[in-house]
Amino acid sequence: MTVRFGLLGAGRIGKVHAKAVSADANATLVAVADAFPQAADAIASAYGCEVRTIEAIEAAKDIDAVVICTPTDTHADLIERFARAGKAIFCEKPVDLSVERVKACIKVVEETKGKLMVGFNRRFDPHFMAVRSAIDDGRIGDVEMVTITSRDPGAPPVDYIKRSGGIFRDMTIHDFDMARFLLGEEPIAVTATAAVLVDKAIGEAGDYDSVSVILQTKSGKQAIISNSRRATYGYDQRIEVHGSKGMVSAENQRAVSIEVANGEGYTRPPLHDFFMTRYTEAYANEIASFIAAIEKGAKISPSGTDGLAALVLADAAVQSVKEGKLIKIG
Amino acid sequence: MTVRFGLLGAGRIGKVHAKAVSADANATLVAVADAFPQAADAIASAYGCEVRTIEAIEAAKDIDAVVICTPTDTHADLIERFARAGKAIFCEKPVDLSVERVKACIKVVEETKGKLMVGFNRRFDPHFMAVRSAIDDGRIGDVEMVTITSRDPGAPPVDYIKRSGGIFRDMTIHDFDMARFLLGEEPIAVTATAAVLVDKAIGEAGDYDSVSVILQTKSGKQAIISNSRRATYGYDQRIEVHGSKGMVSAENQRAVSIEVANGEGYTRPPLHDFFMTRYTEAYANEIASFIAAIEKGAKISPSGTDGLAALVLADAAVQSVKEGKLIKIG
């Protein structure tokens, strides 16, 4: 079986998914829609698919699934529309910045028995998957302490920051999902600390650029998250899981791994400088997992509920910073 | 000039200092005192010094400085006595488990113009010193985020736990001091999370074995501390400092650094399994620093005030766990 795709949104991340769908032997990219005709045309000509309107894709009989890469504020509406249209849905994170809206959207998906996958791409990074496998194989015993370091090479424009929902909902949300993925037990409490150390303009926009978070589960497992909007040495993405029998970690990745030694010391190159090169394999694996789940009628993961859970943690982190206290979940 | 030492307490850590003093070309070990004559005799015969009572050392004209390695509950009294006796004092941490008692003790030291160094040995680890130097040399710009991972190979006996003042005052206190050493700015807020994951008996004794802490300074710098009383792979002691221009880290140390590769993978040996082998050089450097400060009449660091500051953070961490909120300092 070949899964036939429509792509909604032909921007930067849309291109990533267009390429992943096209390269996957079990999928075909049938059509693309975008408010900017040029963007849609570029993808259409690169991958040999049609340009259609969203409405046409919604009504199309030759399309089984859609990938939603449109602006965040359209996600929830589009999910509902395409769930009702009976298409399998892959939606870039987040579903929405409002917990209530996300809940309403998930309800529609459930009522329509829809299939919804949320784009937490890092779960599909081969190194992070191997960490998860090491845990599942019992190599480190019971998980006790998770440490996630996630730092961007540089801050996005302040205009982006303003629309982003803030660092916890925009950036840390990936780490909240990763913590849930690794802890294997739901966090019940969140404590967060936040500051503006990188760029005052971010503070003036009401956001933070340097944050630390502790999550705790009912049994006492803890996850620590360290975020910064700055990392001169590249895109810093590390995870470590400490357990009763051992520890497993995934180190940073670099495009080229040479080492030059001289009187100054031994120097390896900086890390990947961008999420797209760092997570190339993750994006491909992610879409492959979505396709495989559709083909086998299997459970889709991460689901809308996973998207919701991460957003609830983000909201709690915001509240924790404001009130200077630990926030209980649920 | 040779600094002439008396050693108070001939137990495990007393032996470490006896060896360090004896091996230092600028110091002599003159006498040792211990409640157990056998322990004192062992050191006396190994290093060619006399066995004396504490009173005799206090009154001795041939002794310039003392190293206090007696049980914790005697530290403050001994510091006061030897400050009044005009001896330079090196005291193992902590000065006392009570903030009030420590303050009173420091007051006596100040009134007598005494010299007091507190045994935060990790500041003298060559790797951690190099981290501090890299910061001082401007190699990472302004410090933003400090990450300290500190895990013991195994939990101490519950009897020890009961007398220890709890994990924050006994174990994390080293990390509080290290955070202060690296942040270069006083923490003004503490948030802590704690659980019993390693040994239920520790919980029954009213303590925790797995804790996570966030410290924050006035300007927003943050330090994260991760502690566990368990680490199957050895004595886990890492620090990382992220700054505006870069990052500096000190990795774990192992006694032997070979690597064996086979079908199972590439394996390096576990870490040091004990603080004494891990921090051998740190203990020697620490005493050398104390001796050098006495010889030069220089400022002694870390001082009683540093011991106090770390204890205040430990108390705040205890309170933060209890009350589920961020605790402000001072």
Next chain:
Amino acid sequence: MTVRFGLLGAGRIGKVHAKAVSADANATLVAVADAFPQAADAIASAYGCEVRTIEAIEAAKDIDAVVICTPTDTHADLIERFARAGKAIFCEKPVDLSVERVKACIKVVEETKGKLMVGFNRRFDPHFMAVRSAIDDGRIGDVEMVTITSRDPGAPPVDYIKRSGGIFRDMTIHDFDMARFLLGEEPIAVTATAAVLVDKAIGEAGDYDSVSVILQTKSGKQAIISNSRRATYGYDQRIEVHGSKGMVSAENQRAVSIEVANGEGYTRPPLHDFFMTRYTEAYANEIASFIAAIEKGAKISPSGTDGLAALVLADAAVQSVKEGKLIKIG
């Protein structure tokens, strides 16, 4: 411009090139030929190209270039035919196992002003390219000593060994080329040592499985090569270049780079277990370089002459082992 390809040979390495050509935006795979129709069909259906005979490809007006992946003993003849047919030629190494035959073949290429690239894929590995760039950028000064470690996960079948021309012409030949690539000066002397340590059957077939080679250039630069047909820990591929101002090295690659720590130590997974996964990027870069050279009318490298030079070194190594002496080149 799009370069239109014919593929000769649809075996294991043919598939690799079919994929690389198809994925390259500047190339199209037009046709494939293979003695086994099923093999050709498989590629034709996977990449949407035609199945043709070699003769048809030779005569085709819609084909600009060919990739030769047929058995070794057909390479030289095919190169000559397609040079005469005016097609650009990419040929898997070796051109031939006979130096005389290679020379004759190169002569035909030159007479026809043909374009010939030889498949020394490792020159296009991103890590090894970065080593070469570090040298070119003057980061290590003048090259002095090159060290190449190249070990296969396991020995090929003895049937393969018998047809292979022996370890020096089959396996070390890649390292001879790499040494030339890195030394930047032609070797003028070869010394080799060889033994059978892995599999007696290899010795019975007249070949070796464990060899060490030293190359020396006129100015005294040296390259050391260590080869084994066995490596339990995966496909061992390392290079190191020591120069007057420093050293540059490229470490081994693994598919997944996690590390598990426990009482046994710190373990990273074995290396790639196969040249195809290890050199995935190299194969893609190699074909891209061939395509770019055709498009720009640029010089093709590595050329037939490079193939010849490596083969001459291999022959000298064989002779050195037999005669127990250093063999001079040229």
Next chain:
Amino acid sequence: MTVRFGLLGAGRIGKVHAKAVSADANATLVAVADAFPQAADAIASAYGCEVRTIEAIEAAKDIDAVVICTPTDTHADLIERFARAGKAIFCEKPVDLSVERVKACIKVVEETKGKLMVGFNRRFDPHFMAVRSAIDDGRIGDVEMVTITSRDPGAPPVDYIKRSGGIFRDMTIHDFDMARFLLGEEPIAVTATAAVLVDKAIGEAGDYDSVSVILQTKSGKQAIISNSRRATYGYDQRIEVHGSKGMVSAENQRAVSIEVANGEGYTRPPLHDFFMTRYTEAYANEIASFIAAIEKGAKISPSGTDGLAALVLADAAVQSVKEGKLIKIG
């Protein structure tokens, strides 16, 4: 039992051994002799021993063992004298630069049933000892290929070079011994390549500064040695042993192991810059092994015969370079 030592030679390496003997709980340094009274006095006052003449040490009843650290051309004579005097002898390498002289010297040691240890300190480096243990424990199966990289931070003065016996007898000799230590089987053939790349003055003195050597044993095991008198990044000392079941290696050591990351990359400090700091533990372990062997009446290793074997390999390497061929041993 305490072994009572006389030290012959109070130069740089004499000081190292004086310190090691003094620090060893099972040994006492009784006396020191040196042609320069000031040098002897310095050691006498630092370690509380007497200054005596060589003759007095030879005749002394309160001395059980001597450490010979005098110039190379006096070693053989002193060994013979002290063997006849019934003292256990530790002699810095080499016994002599002449194979014949070494043989004669060993004969005297045997006739007098003397105890002679030769100072191949690297066998006692904890990391290299662990490599040997890994082999002994069967972790890598049968040894197949040994790789030794040994590069000095800088060339010694040409005056030293002239008296040194040449790079193979002065520098590579350590690696010949290490190869024998690791191969577990005697080399029967030597091939060497040598050049002057670092300093023309070394060439004018008739020596080389950059050499590559292959050793081979009867069963086909091979050892590769790479030497340079230059290494901008510090004292480069690595070993790797590849076997039928795996590989074991010991990486370079540095005094401080921090890493600084910034836009230039990830940089660790240079290596130790000197053999004394690099092999501090090795020197202490070496003397401890000598002392233990005396105490237990155990076999001493490495012995004079080991010194001879390494010298024979060095001579063969010299001959191999001159004659451009493989030289067979024995």
